[in-house]
Amino acid sequence: MGQSLFDKVWDLHTVRRLPSGETQLFVGLHLIHEVTSPQAFGMLRDLGLGVLMPERTFATLDHIVPTDGHQRPFRDGLAEGMVTALENACRAHGITYFDRASGHQGIVHIIGPELGLTQPGLTIACGDSHTSTHGAFGAIALGIGTTQVRDVLATQCLALTRLKVRRVEITGKLGPGVYAKDIILHVIRHLGVSGGTGYAYEYAGSAVEGLSMEERMTLCNMSVEGGARVGYVNPDEKTFAYLKGRAYAPNPASWEAAVTFWKSIASDPDARYDDVVRFDAAAIAPTVTWGINPGQAISVKERLPAPEEAITAADRSLVEEALGYMHLAAGQPIEGTPIGVAFIGSCTNGRLSDFREVARYLRGQHVAPHVRALAVPGSMEVARAAESEGLDRVFREAGFEWREPGCSMCLAMNPDRLVGDELCASSSNRNFKGRQGSPTGRTILMSPVMVAAAAVKGAVADARDVFAIGRA
Amino acid sequence: MALRKIERIVAPAVHVPGEDIDTDRIIPARFLKCVTFDGLGEQLFYDARFAPDGSKTGHPLDDPRFAGAKVLIADRNFGCGSSREHAPQAIAKRGFQALVAESFAEIFFGNATTLGLPCVALERSSLDQLAARTRARPETIVTVDLIEKVVSTDDGWRSPLSIPEGSRQALVAGRWDPLGELLEGREQAQALAASLPYARLERIGTEGGRRA
Ligand code: SF4
Numbered sequence: 001m002g003q004s005l006f007d008k009v010w011d012l013h014t015v016r017r018l019p020s021g022e023t024q025l026f027v028g029l030h031l032i033h034e035v036t037s038p039q040a041f042g043m044l045r046d047l048g049l050g051v052l053m054p055e056r057t058f059a060t061l062d063h064i065v066p067t068d069g070h071q072r073p074f075r076d077g078l079a080e081g082m083v084t085a086l087e088n089a090c091r092a093h094g095i096t097y098f099d100r101a102s103g104h105q106g107i108v109h110i111i112g113p114e115l116g117l118t119q120p121g122l123t124i125a126c127g128d129s130h131t132s133t134h135g136a137f138g139a140i141a142l143g144i145g146t147t148q149v150r151d152v153l154a155t156q157c158l159a160l161t162r163l164k165v166r167r168v169e170i171t172g173k174l175g176p177g178v179y180a181k182d183i184i185l186h187v188i189r190h191l192g193v194s195g196g197t198g199y200a201y202e203y204a205g206s207a208v209e210g211l212s213m214e215e216r217m218t219l220c221n222m223s224v225e226g227g228a229r230v231g232y233v234n235p236d237e238k239t240f241a242y243l244k245g246r247a248y249a250p251n252p253a254s255w256e257a258a259v260t261f262w263k264s265i266a267s268d269p270d271a272r273y274d275d276v277v278r279f280d281a282a283a284i285a286p287t288v289t290w291g292i293n294p295g296q297a298i299s300v301k302e303r304l305p306a307p308e309e310a311i312t313a314a315d316r317s318l319v320e321e322a323l324g325y326m327h328l329a330a331g332q333p334i335e336g337t338p339i340g341v342a343f344i345g346s347c348t349n350g351r352l353s354d355f356r357e358v359a360r361y362l363r364g365q366h367v368a369p370h371v372r373a374l375a376v377p378g379s380m381e382v383a384r385a386a387e388s389e390g391l392d393r394v395f396r397e398a399g400f401e402w403r404e405p406g407c408s409m410c411l412a413m414n415p416d417r418l419v420g421d422e423l424c425a426s427s428s429n430r431n432f433k434g435r436q437g438s439p440t441g442r443t444i445l446m447s448p449v450m451v452a453a454a455a456v457k458g459a460v461a462d463a464r465d466v467f468a469i470g471r472a
Numbered sequence: 473m474a475l476r477k478i479e480r481i482v483a484p485a486v487h488v489p490g491e492d493i494d495t496d497r498i499i500p501a502r503f504l505k506c507v508t509f510d511g512l513g514e515q516l517f518y519d520a521r522f523a524p525d526g527s528k529t530g531h532p533l534d535d536p537r538f539a540g541a542k543v544l545i546a547d548r549n550f551g552c553g554s555s556r557e558h559a560p561q562a563i564a565k566r567g568f569q570a571l572v573a574e575s576f577a578e579i580f581f582g583n584a585t586t587l588g589l590p591c592v593a594l595e596r597s598s599l600d601q602l603a604a605r606t607r608a609r610p611e612t613i614v615t616v617d618l619i620e621k622v623v624s625t626d627d628g629w630r631s632p633l634s635i636p637e638g639s640r641q642a643l644v645a646g647r648w649d650p651l652g653e654l655l656e657g658r659e660q661a662q663a664l665a666a667s668l669p670y671a672r673l674e675r676i677g678t679e680g681g682r683r684a
Contacts, residue, residue: 250673
């Protein structure tokens, strides 16, 4: 029987078996940012250790940077302190650092691929759970804790237990107005938020092959919301075409050797999987969350569930808790739920194709008067490309604020946040209680085009109706 | 590195109910602005413990009857979401020495184990019994025994626990922080790095990359 990409890449990077039974796994690429990594350098210092392979670690700033001007020092003294700590550590250890002055600052999961650092066949680690994003290129990419960041800095290795592999096959054609975001919300809804624990998800099937690289990143990004620490797509011609010419991609002299290697690590046609699940792309509708975890999702045309429909007592209390927190009533349609804020951005949906797709429909439309709408490019490169196409104007004219790159309203670590129990239609990845910065703030996750539709209507709406998508 | 062998935790427990409690809830993001983990114990479960006006909500963690708890009982998929190690750090800094739940999210589990904070799982029915017992009698002493693989109480209740064998071994042998072993394999890692198929590929250019 053949091997999956996961098995091949894992075996390739296995240094040895540790006495605990775990694998000492070599990390090909290590990415760091200002929130979870500065502490690791402090740990190294306390132990008297250095950085073993500084050329394999790259740093950027994303979580705490303000998006309304990056002037230093930041008004927030704590944020300034963390950034300074990271800068000093990079300088002391010779680590390449992409700050504003480099022209490549951005969300770590956006700049890795953009710079061509993210490549097939690599093991990639970063102190951030959405590192799974990089799996879109056919890499084993996983989020780690700060102590493990220390381990990678000191040894370029991690102690890990091998994961099982579940093939998630999505076949058929997506309907108009249905995107990668809808696929992953649909998958998590059906497999559950902890269904992927212990697994790597291999996304495959004709619908996945049909996705662009940026859409594949959206898909892999939210693997962790389904409990899977790793998600990946086998590399193909689209992957190679995306990488060609990028700063850290192989040069022309090395290109053929690289492609040969990349092809060799793709899953064999007769690969063995621990589990296989199948979904029909045509059955996926624009999907939105209604609760306080990403698995609490329904199609925009459905009604909210009732606690009595839950099978276990635990599930019943979870539905009650979620409806209560969201101020939503069982059995009501989700469509028409008024929103106060709209956010397009994040490592899930803050890429050029996201802004392009929304701009197609936003021209000539305007955000509802009571809605505060933010568009936040994921990186300086995304911002430059979008602005050169005039997309920033389209967003501004429609009533969006067009901001500077960063994580922004995806999490509560920078000045962009919800106030009170504001309800936000968001293209990000987490609808946890308090995630967007107010302890009572509420989040409904959806695709960027659905966020735009909600912004225009001032309420959750079906983008296919609002923008006449798929109708001649 | 010789570390403490973690074989058995014997202490009172507190149940923090809720399915899928994510790490944003364990430690809200605004408290991550720190370059050390030292002060995090106070901020554990902050938004569940305090109302927006700063008043206490009556969270189990603030219930004086459970003030001595060193075992945290949670429900299903505890620690999902963000990989922030601040979450297990906050739990450890608060004085907890073990966690018992139906299940844990993977990154959280790994982060906790690496800190020497064992996370053990019970069948749901046993978990509910344990939680009910500690609620009914807060002074109940709970034993999490990693050698016998059992959770028990001082009034005779017991239930088998589950924990991945590699993690259990690491805890009981005092090898839960893998850094020492990884360091021992450093030369092998360097040799492997040089032999990787992508080791000899040349890059287009590191233009833009800035040595800070
Ligand atoms: S955009 Fe959100 S999820 Fe992504 S790295 Fe930033 S904070 Fe994390």
